[in-house]
Amino acid sequence: MAKILVIDDDPQLLRMTELALERRGGYEPILSADGAEALAKAREDPPDLAIVDVMMPGLTGYEVCRQLREQEETASIPIIILTARGQAVDRQAALEAGADEHVAKPIAMSELIERIDDVLKDRSTTPSPSRIITFLSLRGGVGVTTLAVSLAATLAREERGRTCLVDLCASSGHGALQLGLRPEPNWSDLADGAELDDEAIANTLLEHESGLHLLASPVLPLIQREISGSMATDLLDALSREFEFLIVDTPSTLSEATMSAIGAATGTCLVVAGDPASVQSALGTIRALGERGRELSIIVNQTARAGQASSESIERVIGRSAMEVIPFDPGQARAMVKGKPLPLSRPDSPLAKAVNGLAEKLA
Ligand SMILES: Nc1ncnc2c1ncn2[C@@H]1O[C@H](COP(=O)(O)OP(=O)(O)OP(=O)(O)O)[C@@H](O)[C@H]1O
Numbered sequence: 475m476a477k478i479l480v481i482d483d484d485p486q487l488l489r490m491t492e493l494a495l496e497r498r499g500g501y502e503p504i505l506s507a508d509g510a511e512a513l514a515k516a517r518e519d520p521p522d523l524a525i526v527d528v529m530m531p532g533l534t535g536y537e538v539c540r541q542l543r544e545q546e547e548t549a550s551i552p553i554i555i556l557t558a559r560g561q562a563v564d565r566q567a568a569l570e571a572g573a574d575e576h577v578a579k580p581i582a583m584s585e586l587i588e589r590i591d592d593v594l595k596d597r598s599t600t601p602s603p604s605r606i607i608t609f610l611s612l613r614g615g616v617g618v619t620t621l622a623v624s625l626a627a628t629l630a631r632e633e634r635g636r637t638c639l640v641d642l643c644a645s646s647g648h649g650a651l652q653l654g655l656r657p658e659p660n661w662s663d664l665a666d667g668a669e670l671d672d673e674a675i676a677n678t679l680l681e682h683e684s685g686l687h688l689l690a691s692p693v694l695p696l697i698q699r700e701i702s703g704s705m706a707t708d709l710l711d712a713l714s715r716e717f718e719f720l721i722v723d724t725p726s727t728l729s730e731a732t733m734s735a736i737g738a739a740t741g742t743c744l745v746v747a748g749d750p751a752s753v754q755s756a757l758g759t760i761r762a763l764g765e766r767g768r769e770l771s772i773i774v775n776q777t778a779r780a781g782q783a784s785s786e787s788i789e790r791v792i793g794r795s796a797m798e799v800i801p802f803d804p805g806q807a808r809a810m811v812k813g814k815p816l817p818l819s820r821p822d823s824p825l826a827k828a829v830n831g832l833a834e835k836l837a
């Protein structure tokens with residue numbers, strides 16, 4: 475039940491509002507006739523919304539607003555200022571004090587309830603949940619990193635939302651390589667005893683000129699050490715609070731980190747190229763993952779110029795349609811050498827266009 479804190483020195487208004495909230499149902503009224511007392515109540519048990527009168531003995535409603543905004547635990551509570559002062563300047567003063575809405579008295583209770591409903595509805599729809607898209611192949615070299623980098627770069631270019639590429643490969647730094655960045659710092663700095671808190675993770679991210687962020691992997695192979703499943707889960711959990719899109723490049727094994735990335739993902743793309751070993755690995759992966767294997771999206775990537783099976787025959791053998799077919803793009807080799815992903819350097823190239831189609835489907 476949403477808790478509504480009503481602060482007004484007029485006992486009659488408090489009583490009417492209480493009755494109206496109870497009649498509406500789903501709201502629990504908490505009443506206070508005094509600003510200081512209301513602030514203490516709000517701090518102790520933050521309400522879901524506060525309705526604040528302006529003219530009160532002791533603290534004014536504006537002061538109550540400001541103090542609610544200053545305290546961490548009450549800073550994000552939606553506030554409706556309810557006041558007999560209905561001029562434009564009063565509205566301005568209310569918004570400057572930190573209120574979300576300014577409502578002039580007198581007001582019919584039914585209308586006040588509507589405003590409360592609207593404010594709470596807006597709040598509940600504001601933060602969009604992150605999409606986590608994991609790229610995977612147990613056959614190395616089929617373009618997992620290329621597609622993860624290209625999709626992340628496309629999302630950044632199209633300004634779809636804050637995007638972070640997460641390179642969970644044990645030792646490669648290939649994500650950074652494709653973006654022309656030096657992979658320092660990288661997640662091995664976090665594993666090296668640094669505490670895994672939000673600030674430490676944020677300090678480990680690299681930022682590309684496109685606005686894309688990257689959690690890089692180390693270039694030098696770490697001997698007998700890879701990212702653990704719980705660390706991968708914690709990283710993705712922390713990053714999903716900061717970013718709308720996480721694009722995850724995974725090692726070519728069903729390691730703990732890979733399994734965590736599949737578990738956290740809203741969608742997993744299994745990359746398949748046209749050589750028999752890749753097709754066999756894809757079939758094996760689908761089977762090994764059981765229920766989750768059936769939910770994988772198949773992405774056919776034509777990494778070689780010639781001698782590869784067609785996408786149709788790959789789809790036939792796997793028994794599934796591809797979500798997207800990425801053509802062989804001769805420009806990719808140069809893009810890699812220059813550290814400039816095709817979606818950013820040549821958005822009209824065949825690879826960039828196909829990845830744009832993938833972004834439309836996934837985002
Ligand atoms: N659609 C494509 N067209 C042309 N070249 C491609 C395409 N996709 C990938 N490549 C090239 O194929 C090579 C392997 O790609 P990439 O490194 O992305 O594969 P990977 O699956 O991440 O490999 P690894 O197993 O080493 O992590 C790279 O040289 C890349 O530029």
Ligand SMILES: [Mg+2]
Pocket residue numbers: 618619620643646648723
């Ligand atoms: Mg790779």
